[in-house]
Amino acid sequence: MSTLSAGHEDHHEHGPAKGLLRWVTTTNHKDIGTLYLLFALVMFFIGGAMAMVIRAELFQPGLQLVDPNFFNTMTTVHALVMIFGAVMPAFTGLANWLIPMMIGAPDMALPRMNNFSFWILPFAFTLLLSTFFMEGGGPSAGWTIYPPLSLQMGEGFPFMIFALHLAGVSSILGSINIIVTILNMRAPGMLLMKMPMFVWTWFITAYLLIATMPVLAGGLTMLLTDKFAGTSFFDAAGGGDPVMYQHIFWFFGHPEVYILILPAFGIISAILPTFARKPLFGYSAMVYATASIAFLSFIVWAHHMFTVGMPVVGELFFMYATMMIAVPTGVKVFNWVSTMWRGAMTFEAPMLFAVGFVIMFTIGGFSGLMLAIAPADFQYHDTYFVVAHFHYVLVTGAVYSIMAAAYYWLPKWTGNMYDEKLAQIHFWISTVSVNVLFFPQHFLGLAGMPRRIPDYSVQFTDWNMISSLGGFVFGVSQLLFVYVVFKCIRGGEKATDRVWEGAHGLEWTLSSPPPYHSFTTAPEVR
Amino acid sequence: MADLNARSFARVAIVSLAMFGFGYLLVPLYDIFCEITGLNGKTGRLDETTVVARYQPDTSRLVTVQFIANNNQGMPWEFRPLEPSMRVHPGKVYSAAFSARNPTAQDMVGQAVPSVAPGKAGRYFNKTECFCFNQQPLAAGETKEMPLRFIVDPNLPAAVTTLTLAYTMFDVTLIN
Amino acid sequence: MRIVSSVLVVCLLTAGAVAHADFALNMREGVTQTSRSVYELHMIIFWVCCAIGVIVFGAMLYSIIRHRKSRGVVAAQFHDSTFMEMLWTIIPIVILVGMAIPATTTLLAMEETGDADMTIKVTGIQWKWKYDYIDGEASGISFLSSLHPKHNEARMLGSDVDLRQFGDQYLLDVDNPLVIPTGQRVRFLLTAADVIHAWWVPDLGWKKDAIPGFINEAWTQIDEPGTYRGQCAELCGKDHAFMPVVVVAKSPEDYAAWVKEQKGSVAEAATEALREWTKPELMAKGEQVYTTVCAACHRPDGQGQPPVFPAIAGSAIANGDAATHIDVVINGRPGTAMVAYRSILNDVDMAAVLTYQRNAWGNAASVVQPTEIQAAR
DSSP states (O other): OHHHHHHHHHHHHHSOTTTTHHHHHOOOHHHHHHHHHHHHHHHHHHHHHHHHHHHHHTTSSSOOSSOHHHHHHHHHHHHHIIIIIIIHHHHHHHHHHHHHHHHTOSSOSOHHHHHHHHHHHHHHHHHHHHGGGSTTOSOOSTTTTOTTGGGGOOTTHHHHHHHHHHHHHHHHHHHHHHHHHHHHOOOTTOOGGGSOHHHHHHHHHHHHHHHHHHHHHHHHHHHHHHHHSOOOSSOGGGTOOHHHHHHHHHHHHHHHHHHTTHHHHHHHHHHHHHHHTSOOTTHHHHHHHHHHHHHHGGGOGGGGGGGGTOOHHHHHHHHHHHHHHHHHHHHHHHHHHHHHTTOOBOOOHHHHHHHHHHHHHHHHHHHHHHHHSHHHHHHHTTBHHHHHHHHHHIIIIIIHHHHHHHHHHHHHHHSBOOOHHHHHHHHHHHHHHHHHHHHHHHHHHHHTOBSSOSOOOGGGHHHHHHHHHHHHHHHHHHHHHHHHHHHHHHOOSBOOSSOSTTOOSGGGGSOSSOOSSSOSSOOOOO | OHHHHHHHHHHHHHHHHHHHHHHHHHHHHHHHHHHHHTGGGOOEEOOHHHHHHHOOOOTTOOEEEEEEEEEOTTOOOEEEESSSEEEEOTTSEEEEEEEEEOOSSSOEEEEEEEEEESGGGGGGEEEEEEGGGSOEEEOTTOEEEEEEEEEEOTTSOTTOOEEEEEEEEEEOTTTO | OHHHHHHHHHHHHHHHHTTTSOOOOSOOOOSSHHHHHHHHHHHHHHHHHHHHHHHHHHHHHHHHHHSBGGGTOOOOOOOOOHHHHHHHHHHHHHHHHHHHHHHHHHHHHHHOOOSOSEEEEEEEETTEEEEEEOSSTTTTOEEEEOBOHHHHHHTSTTOOOOGGGGGGGTTOOBSSOEEEETTSOEEEEEEESSSOEEEEEGGGTEEEEEOBTOOEEEEEOOOSOEEEEEEOOSOOSTTGGGOEEEEEEEOHHHHHHHHHHHHHHHHHHHHHTTSOOOHHHHHHHHHHHIIIIIHHHHOTTSOOBTTTBOOOTTOHHHHSOHHHHHHHHHHOOTTSSOOOOTTTSOHHHHHHHHHHHHHSTTOOOOOOOHHHHHHHO
16 A cells, blocks of 8 residues: 555645645546546455455354454445445546546536535545444445344444445436536537447436435435334334335345446447457447446346245246346447457557456356346355356456556556556456456355355365455455556656557547646537 | 536436435335235235125135244244134135233233235235234233234135235334 | 466466365255256256357457457458347347246246145244244144354354364254155245344255245255255344254154154153252253353353343343343343243243353352243243
């Protein structure tokens, strides 16, 4: 972490001479984008440290390091921090940096709200992490916070709910800003069907966010009033139903999964054409596929709850609907492969991460398809198979796309080329270790190891050890990423305006680094 | 431009506020959904006179109704069905009873929550009278017989030969 | 690249070093019709995914090798083909329909719960299972099933017990397993008394949630006698990892003998409850009961885990008036984690555990007799 703080101070020295206050009061989309990305990076390491605790405890059977309750806290907060603190803010940071530059706007539409929606986040997560020091410890009922278990939590409970409310408000405000920017701020001639895929996927994601985050907020508020105000939404004794919480949660939770992956689709759709030196294959099909994934995400939520005892008609409906998602997702993958097909490819770090994304995200898609089959899910559900599935989609999916984006646009943002050799080493160590980390978890789940357990039977030892080793290597290798990023911020070979030979789009017509206000006069869109 | 942005902001913000409301709307929607599908084995409640008028007893068919009593955590009552099971004709009203005793030295209030298995049979199991419709107070040491009257809808799918009616008794003394 | 290959070598070496043990790769086929059809379904989808993977990744790999700028390739500029888009929309739909058919058949068979030979109620309680035999010859048998005391001791943080002695059964063994007859269709009614649990035995081919206030239904039929192990699959709090499920399938004859023995021990317990017990008898039995029932929260040494689980060693209640102590255990403490053990422990067990608590770890208070419990109920 020392590299991180060194880079941080450095940033202030070279920034406009307004000191620390510049970052507190800024309404500039680039400054706010940087804040979001740095915040996400810090959260990535906090959540990652928790993952290290989890993998260390699971290195061998028996309890060696932490007590079971603290272990549950680790799995719970790891998820909350990674989802709401790392991946979502990272995507919002990318949106802030890139959307105005991509659509030919000077800044975001609502700059002051932009500042506000970022600065909520540090407070939200300080609050969340402060529950560790409260009586009863941090949240330990899983990131899904199912009642009645979650209602057994100690004094941290209302603070956790409030923290999630704040994080929700932040991302709703951020989404509103993105929607308004895309609707109102496009340069003349930037028709909707000419927008870069990254703008499109974020446009759709933002709608998913404003439609689902409030539903989560509602569910969390019901939990809060059930605990403190005597309501009984989820208490059977008062006519409520704990299963209803799961329906409300997953009505948010499944679209949330796509909130975490649609912007990644946009990033990959930007990077592959650049390094294949060939236009994106099937642009309009990609837009429609994204829209249909978003639509379908609203009608598949109950596949997370096949084992709660639904009527068979319900199980069949949710199984079929879930399987349908494979179709538009398949379209995306086939289009990416066709984009690469007969291109003239080079494999700089962003391309490596993008290709890694397509392969490993597809593996996660395959296990997702298997999980969709309700009868088989009765075996897979709540096992390590599920853990392997969503980490393939979220780590080698969402996180890989963010790293690809960082390498791809860093030269544009900083004006300096990053260290290509180190970046490629980072890719290879990450990719090998992440597969050593997560692939064996498929086997563990199939062999019968449930998720969210701190201790397991002896026959699960071997794969757990291997998985933990992979985890440690993957964790440590991310320090290399931080080093490469801050090295690039400090200096390096000067980048050209276009940076990449095959890059197309308005952001590449600006200087590297771009002017403080991106497009003061609207560019011409061909 | 600022005007336009403010208008767009208002429009999108209203959508997200509406969705917050929708979260709460899911609660009644869910109840309707449960009633239609019998999700969670929730049972129906009917008025006895309408029931008698509505259904013809089907004497050609016998269905076993099992009674089960559960105590939720921390509920010290002795709670059990008087009969473990009954053989009933669909379309006919029957009576059954559970017995509850409060063995503690405090006056307590209980609330029984019904659930029917298999879940798909829930919508065919109707009660015209049930101790679960109200909270049940029991004085310290008091024993009470708790009656219910029920009718099985003759449209119950033929594959269902055994129905289980389970009550879970919750301690609601502190809630009141 | 050198780093990559050295990482690979390290991984392979590590894999080799531990390769003496079993590296289970696949789902278990299980011992029921259901589990076998689930397994087949799983294998079908798996191979379909593999086939699609070979095509997609094959095309990518070919492209990565051949279509490189370094080979002097000039990029083609095509970027659209409605025909291709249609093709790769329709073919996956056909494949999905092909997968949905066996999935639907299996699901319908699993959800058909009618005509069972016997019914067993399964109740999830933090962190143990309670089994009640509802009907048939075993009707009335009811017992708790919790993690085996030896394993419970071994799993404590910092215990130096060698886990290898338990082999594949570590954390998968209980004090009282569920016993069912082979060749009979057994119906399970699942519920819970506190939070949501999930009852899972991989060899039976399914798991099902146990939800407080509601009952869920599932069934199984095992044809081969044997012992089948699983555990709770829904996060249910601190000791979620420590509530295993063990099902012993016995031939109808052995099962009948087991039922007779159980009923005998219930009757025996009733007579036992009437006699006067000696303090050593109560202490010995009490320690057993304490280890299985109380130790998870109040710790084997009685120190508890304040503030949620108070210490019993040196507590005012355990050293004070027996009536108060009896009341706490029989009726629980509403609003706290202390549940009512009225329907969980019989008179003898309760008298024994109370006596143990009142006289272990330096506590010094009266002995409690089973008859006192009977009077207090």
